[in-house]
Amino acid sequence: MTHPDAVVAGGGPAGAVAALVLARAGHRVQLLNDGGPGRDGFKGQGGFKIGEFLPPAVRPLLADLGLLDGFLASGHPVSTGTYAAWGSARLHGRSHLFDPYGHGWHLDRVRFDAFLRDAAVAAGAELRRAVVLDRLDGRLIVRERATGEVTELPARWTVDATGRRCVIGRRHGSRRRQDRLVAAYAVFPDGDPEARTLVEAVADGWWYTTLVPAGRLVAYLTDNDLVDPALRTPQGFREALSRTEYVRRRVAGLGPGSTPVLRWAPAHGLRLEPSAGPGWVAAGDAALAFDPLSSQGILMALHTGARAGRAVADCLADEGRTSAALADYTAFLDGIATAYRSNHAYTYDQERRWPLSAFWQRRRTAGSPGRA
Template identity: 80%
Template sequence: MTPAPPHRVRLSGPVDAVVAGGGPAGAVAALVLARAGHRVQLLDDGGRAPPRAAPCGRPVFKIGEFLPPIARPLLSDLGLLDGFLDSGHPVSTGTYAAWGSATLHGRSHLFDPYGHGWHLDRLRFDALLRDAAVAAGAELRQATALDRLDDHLIVRERTTGAVVELSARWTVDATGRRCVIGRRHGHCRRQDRLVAAYVVFPDRCPAEPAARADAEARTLVEAAPSGWWYTTRIPAGRLVAHLTDADLADPSLRTPQGFWHALSRTVHVRCRLAGHGPAVTPVPCWAPAHGLRLTPTAGPGWVAAGDAALAFDPLSSQGILTALHTGARAGQTVADCLADGQRTSAALADYTAFLDGIAAAYRKNHAYAYDQEQRWPLSPFWDRRRAGGQPPPRIA
């Protein structure tokens, strides 16, 4: 059946750049472009309404909540550090991990040269970045990118549903793993089939005993036969997530009872859930968590940033940091191309080399981390992550 035609397409006036995606990568790219004096539109399909409770009473929450200490100099370079620190995101003092053995080992940020990390309130963090871009001169538009044809970006307005054709000299694809624009110009390669099933347990007792303060300020990671778990305190409560491959996930994980049953089989994560039980377990949410690489990551009139260019397994804890770095670099690359068209090829090559360096370091660290866990040699999940394991599918 032929789909119904969209609303009438109308043409919006030309701008220097459109940034598709209002997350960390897109907001920072728009910030850099606006500060360089370019007319830029930032498309955000999430709106700017303040965080509020969902109809069922559960807190609204966006997964992707850790920012490592090394983000501090980058935020400072972007002129965002003071505003970020004033936002009051909870401190992360390190991690605990039962990985490679059942014993829980700790890693502290005490001796990190950049200090502690943070457990982000992502809604507040993303809003801070978008507000900074708008303050610098970017125009925020509540719309979702659908496609790019030549120098026209086709978007759907969030408020009216109208399909609008935007004219821009450059486009930054910051649409996450959807990679709306990059897919038209290149190929996405999945690293794996990883998905996250997660819930947020509301705090029952906001004041934790002083003796548990340091433990509660750390993320806890625990390997399991069919994947791995992590839990951390966030402003909305306690986040618990199970990471496994989509084709290996037990269907019962979609129910509160099934999720709690699987959680109860952990050794260390369940100890963080004192006072909770299956009766208060929320309906689990699901999110893609697979690694991904787009090739090429840039071309005439477009660049990809954040997860649209390079997405990481959450085990790396580098997703938000990489989004900030690639967003800033993508914005500067486009600004350089707008300032001097003769440097376009060199600028895009430099940006590609920058991403290649990040990808190479990630692949090495990812392989090393998973190689440390050898307890379940017959597990399909772990077998796929050993050398010579089953390769992931290629997607266009």
């Protein structure tokens, strides 16, 4: 397929679903995936890709995409709820028992992303192992994964699903950064088998831990300028973890050799403005990235990918509808962003135990987001 109607850059959830929607609409579409397990957002460790929770509310969307039965048959572990020490020292539980959509899931992200790409290919999309480097005058500059060769790829429309890298969108718009949040994380090979995700606020940030296929994920989130230098070492991370009240209990054997490779990743909210223009749209984290506290990142990637695919399909079907289709997509993103900001502010405002902490003060007095 040397002249596709549309090229989707990025093979994560947003990109795979966008390609699926475009292919089902009868368009020639290439889905570019670089083949690595953790290229977008948090980076992988031993085949593990962080971004591991899918909330119950995803059911209607997966059903609408014709993917629900296949997803349910794939056997991702069930998530029955969360525990949180947030706003008080006491641990509070929240169950999915009374959620109208049922339980959520702890995802094997590598397998889940592959499932979505396979669905796009089954619908008629061509999967190409390549990474987008740039977009110039309607031509994509791509590097082939297997050979390293750099080539040009013409396409009438492009979906930027390159995650926080936002390779295409950042050339056409500006990104507004919400704060300075970063994540330090490690995967421990064993620990408490408790399946509920646990969140614990501390003086300069917050921790969370959850089960993943590779073991038990433990992550600490704080602002990049507030990071204690000692925390950047495995020993410092282990010592900080040992000072938590609840998270440390989920990790077995916090001995000198118990910390795997420590990883770092950006975790701040981002918004690309504009998120669409002539010949391109952004989806997933490239358009709108969330603070992990929301637990909505994968859900929103799926929603924005589906809507981006429909917007491009409408533009390809009728050029006269291009402006209206892009305006509708932008309005859709605006609605998500408004709800996210409100929920984000409310949640952080619930924690008031450390009034002198710079981390918590910033989130109670947050002004306009800065440029990324």
